[in-house]
Amino acid sequence: MSLSRMLIYVFFLVSGSSFAQTKLQIEGLKGELEKNVNVFLAKYDATEISGSLRFQLSLQQDIETALQALGYYQSEVEFTLSEGAGKATLTVAITPGEPVKINISDIVLIGDATDDPQFNAVLRSQAPEVGDTLHHGKYESLKSELLSLALRKGYFDATFSRSRLEVIPELSQANIHLHFDSGKRYKFGEVTYSGQQIRDKWMQSLIPFEPGQPYLASELGEFNQILANTNWFSAIAIEGATEQIDDYTLPIIVKLEPRLRNSVETGIGYSQEVGPRLKLSWFKPWLNDRGHSLNADLILSGEEQNIEARYKMPLADSPSDFYQFQYGVGVKEYSRQDNVRTKVSNLAAERHWLLESDWYRIASVRWLYEEATEFEQTTTSNILMPGIRFNRLRQSGGQMPRSADRLLFNVEVSDKRWGSGANFVRVRGRAGWIGSVGNSHRFVTRADAGAVIGAAIEDLPPSLRFFAGGDNNLRGYGYESLPLQDESTDVVGGRYMATASVEYQYRVRGNWWLAGFFDYGSAWQDKPEFKRGVGLGVRWASPVGPVRLDFGYGLDSGERKAFKIHFALGPEL
Known part of the structure; x- marks a missing residue:
């Protein structure tokens, strides 16, 4: 045989069916073993699979590594290559063999962490015991968790004084020697601020821990959030002064930059009946x-x-609690109701408490003066209402949150005995929820309800009555178009209101989403006539918050043009 023919023969012997499309088939595994092997083999592209000896050797090494990670050191791997017309199948038959069992589990805590409940809980739940199958992933996870927990709880000198894993494949045994020395636990020292523009008395009351208290990283996270919630600072940096450590006490340094003394924000909206709506907000985050x-x-x-x-006005001993005074004036025409116009003045004093459960409790006294012209009759109202309100908002995920929930409950009382113009109790409740599935599916639900108990509807100024319709609660209907005018009393608005909304959003690309929604509800005086609205919308997760464009259809509007366009910028809840 010539040299050239011999080389060609050897080439085809080594390459096997490299010129044919080769299918890889794994046999003999199930459960976690099969999953782990598949993870290791996922790196091979379909074009890389062949029957060559080189590929088989590479495949065998990956399979053995995947099985050893789960404690199987005596596996057997056999290859069978079958070829057909233009196709080939490489069958890999795997016998995992007997697993390696833990023979010695010498896991010891040393130092202050010996009496720490969290460290002992980690060992109870994660430490391998004698007789368990060796699992390298769980072993490394235990080591990582001990080090991570030590860092979070202030055991900054923690180390493994002994860390040894002995595997004896021929005996199917493994010996673990893991000695974790936590050392001493560090304590919080004094907090030093720099760059702040607020008095030290107010700043010191923001600190959620005391000097000498055991260090906990979550306390620093809470501290950062408290500082951010004041809206006083544009930049916050909290760090430990490691060069000043004395007797296992870590001083804390907080570097701050004040916010600009003035900021302006804008919001826009649109509905067919009202046209464009503009909101301009001016904010001075700190005056003194x-x-x-x-x-x-x-x-x-x-x-x-x-x-x-x-x-x-924040309180010096607890800036998260504060007093607030507000005053507002306005003029409103109810475009969906004929001949209705109001002039309103509001003055309110409030006391806010931040409760431990993340709820805000607000006690208030509100004075309302309203001049209303309804059907060519003008009336004035002087209403004095003490009230109590509870409000909570939780969210995560930025301007267009992945998850959020909001709850609000408000009660206001008016009584002629203290000089108010009518006797009534006004109740309002709201709830909202946002949830996500993966990165492309969002769900938004909202519910809103209210009632006025006591006074006759005509004795209430229009601003205290309830309306429904528009982009906030019942899409497909005009802004505050419900209830329809009551011809028997010549008044607008309702004594009761209840609406609910369910919305699904799908991410099309980047920050753009499509939405489908169903709204239900109404406002009424005596008997409800609930309305339904459905539609589609577009969402854009802009840098300043969600931008919403909705096309709603009122299923029960009774109008020839039941199709409405709604546009809004701002939070969804």
């Missing part, structure tokens, strides 16, 4: 070294013009 702030909103639309200002 006691952290007082001022916020003003201007709302303009074809039927409503309103301006409102709020002055906030």
Whole structure:
């Protein structure tokens, strides 16, 4: 045989069916073993699979590594290559063999962590015991968890004084020697601020821990959130002064940069009946070294013009609690109701408490003066209402959160005995929830309900009555178009209101989403006539919050043009 023919023969012997499309088939495994082998073999592209000896050797090494990670060191791997017309199948028959069992489990805690319940809980739940099958992933996970927990709880000198894993494949045994020396636990030291513009008394009351308290990383996270919630600072950096450590005490340094003294935000909306709506907000996050702030909103639309200002005064011993005073004036025309126009003045004093459960409790006293012209009759109302409100908002995931929930409950009482113009109790409740499945599916639900108990509907100023319709609660219907005018009493608005909404959103690309929704509800005086609205929408997760464009259809509107366009910018809950 010539040299050239011999080389060609050897080439085909080594390459096997490299010129044919080869299918890989794994046999003999199930459960976790099969999953782990598949993970290791996922790196091979379909074009790389062949029957060559080189590929078989590479495949065998990966399979053995995958099985050893789960404690199987005596596996057997056999290859069978079958060829057909233009196709080939490489069958890999695997016998995992007997697993390696833990013979010695010498796992010891040393140092202050010996009496720490969390470390002992980790060992109880994760430490391998004698007789368990060796699992390298769980062994490494235990080591990582001990080190991570030590860092979170202030055991900064923690180390493994002994870390040895002995595997004896021929005996199917493994010996673990893991000695974790936590050392001493560090304590919080004094907190030093720099760059702050607020008095030290207010700043010290923000610290959620005391000097000498055992270190806990979550306390620093809470501290950072408290500082951010004040809206006083544009930049916050909290770090430990490691060079100043003395007697296992870690001083904390907080570097701050004040926010700009003025900021302006805008919001826009649109509906077919009202036209464009504009909101302009001016915010002074700090007016003085006691952290007082001022916020003003201007709302303009074809039927409503309103301006409102709020002055906030944080308490020195607890800045998350505060007093707030607000005043607003406005003019409103109810475009969906004939001949209705109001002029409103609001003055309120509030006391806010942040409760441990993340709820805000707000006690308030509100004075309302309203001049209303309804069907060519003008009335004035002087209402004085003490009230109590509970509010909670939780969210995660930025301006367009992946998850969020909001709850609000408000009660206001008016009584002629203290000089108010009517006797009634006004109740309002709201709930909202946002959830996500994966990165491309969001669900948004909202519910809103209210009632006025006591006074006759005609004795209530229009701003205290309830309306439904528009982009906030019942799409497919005009803004505050429900209930329809009551011809028997010549009044607008309702004594009761209840609406609910369910919405599904699908990410099309990047920050763009499509939405489908169903809304249900109404406002009424005596007997409800619930309405349904359905539609589609577009969402854009803009840098300043969700932008929503909805095309709604009122199934029960009774109008020839039941199709409505709604546009809004701002939070979904």
